[in-house]
Amino acid sequence: MAGVVAPAAHAEEVPVTPTAQDTAQLSKIADSYLQKRADAVTVTGAAQRRGLSAPQNVTGELAGVIEEDFAALADQGRVLKEVNGGYTRAEVDVTVDSTAVTGDTATVEVTEDTRLYYPDVQPDEPEYEEYSLPHTLTYTRAADGGWLLADDKAKVDPTGPAPTTQITEPIDAPAPDSEDEGPKDPASQTPPPADGVTATPRAANYSKMAAYADRHWKNTNSDYRVYPNDCTNFISQAMRAGGWGMTSGSAMTRKDNRKWFYGSFTWTTSYTWAGAENWYWFAIKHSKRTKALTNVWHLAMADVLQADWKRDGILDHTMIVTKRSKSEVFLTYHTPSTHNKKLSTILAQYPRAIWYAHRT
Numbered sequence: 001m002a003g004v005v006a007p008a009a010h011a012e013e014v015p016v017t018p019t020a021q022d023t024a025q026l027s028k029i030a031d032s033y034l035q036k037r038a039d040a041v042t043v044t045g046a047a048q049r050r051g052l053s054a055p056q057n058v059t060g061e062l063a064g065v066i067e068e069d070f071a072a073l074a075d076q077g078r079v080l081k082e083v084n085g086g087y088t089r090a091e092v093d094v095t096v097d098s099t100a101v102t103g104d105t106a107t108v109e110v111t112e113d114t115r116l117y118y119p120d121v122q123p124d125e126p127e128y129e130e131y132s133l134p135h136t137l138t139y140t141r142a143a144d145g146g147w148l149l150a151d152d153k154a155k156v157d158p159t160g161p162a163p164t165t166q167i168t169e170p171i172d173a174p175a176p177d178s179e180d181e182g183p184k185d186p187a188s189q190t191p192p193p194a195d196g197v198t199a200t201p202r203a204a205n206y207s208k209m210a211a212y213a214d215r216h217w218k219n220t221n222s223d224y225r226v227y228p229n230d231c232t233n234f235i236s237q238a239m240r241a242g243g244w245g246m247t248s249g250s251a252m253t254r255k256d257n258r259k260w261f262y263g264s265f266t267w268t269t270s271y272t273w274a275g276a277e278n279w280y281w282f283a284i285k286h287s288k289r290t291k292a293l294t295n296v297w298h299l300a301m302a303d304v305l306q307a308d309w310k311r312d313g314i315l316d317h318t319m320i321v322t323k324r325s326k327s328e329v330f331l332t333y334h335t336p337s338t339h340n341k342k343l344s345t346i347l348a349q350y351p352r353a354i355w356y357a358h359r360t
Helices: 020-040 046-050 060-084 204-216 232-239 278-285 343-349
Strands: 090-102 106-118 126-140 147-153 290-293 304-308 317-324 328-334 338-340 354-358
Touching: 020 060, 020 090, 020 106, 020 147, 020 338, 060 290, 060 343, 204 232, 204 317, 232 317, 232 328, 278 304, 278 317, 278 354, 290 317, 317 338, 328 343, 338 343
Parallel strands: none
Antiparallel strands: 090 106, 106 126, 126 147, 126 338, 290 354, 304 317, 304 354, 317 328, 328 338
C-alpha cells in the first residue's frame, strides 16, 4: 500500500574480534574467580567462612549463587580437615583457550589447573592433589563498558566424580549394553588400623601402569581417542601399558564381556575397554586378571577402584592407584582429569557409593 514503509529487519549481531583491553579484563576476572573458588575449600574457621564473598565483576544474580557455593565448599573443607587434615592452600593457573565477543556478551573457554596442597606430608606421599578442568565462562557488558561474569559451566561429565571444588552430585549413568552376570563383590570401607596398611610389593609392570597414569592423567595419549566419560578408557590404557594383552575381537564381538580390545573406531572397540561395568566382568570373571579385594584400604600401587554412585548395581567410574603410603591411598582418574586424590577424601565426599576394589 502506498505510503507505508515496512519496518527494517532486526540486524543480527555479528561476532567481533575482542580488543586487547577486553581480553585482559576477561582473563583477570576468570583468574580472580577461580582462585577464590579453590581457596574456599581451604577455609575451615567459622569466622573465615562468614567472610567468603563473591569476587568483584560478577552479576548480582551470579553473586548469590557463588556465595552459596563458596559456603558449601568451606563446609566441605571443614569436614575434610576432620577426616584427613584437608587442604592448606590452593594454587590455580587459568589458561584462556578462546574468546568470542558478540554484542554485549563474551564467551571465554578456559582451562583451570589447580593444586590443592596437603598438610603434614610424609616422605612417601605427594604434596598435593591436582586436577585440570575446562570451563565455559559467559560475561555481560556492564553499563560502564566493562565486563561482568554471568555464568560458569564446568565441563564435567555428570557420571564421574567431581573434583574437590565441584560439589554437584553425580547422576545416574546410562546402563551398559551387557547381560547380568551375577552378583559383584563389594569392598569394605573400614578405616585402616592405627599402624597403617602395608603395601604389597609389586612387579615392574605395575610400576609401568602407575607411571602411565602419572604421565597421561592430564595430557592424553594421542594414540587413543577420548570418550565423553573417559575414566575406564584411561584405565584400560594403563593396564595395557603394564602388560595386559588384548584379546582377539571384531565389531561382531565388541559387546562380549569375554573380549577386551581397542580399535581405530568405536565400533571396532570392545565395550569392556571403555565401559566401567563391562570392564569389571572382563577383568575379574572372564580373564581373572584381577582379584576382588575385601577392603578398599588394601589397595596397592596400580590396583583399580570402581564405584557404583547410586547403589543401583551399575558401575559408573574407574580409578587407579598412583601412590600409597602406610596410612593413605592416592587415586588418579579421568573425567575430570584428577591426580593423586586421597582415598579418604573420596570416601568422605561420596558416602553412599558402593566400592569395588581390584588387585591387578
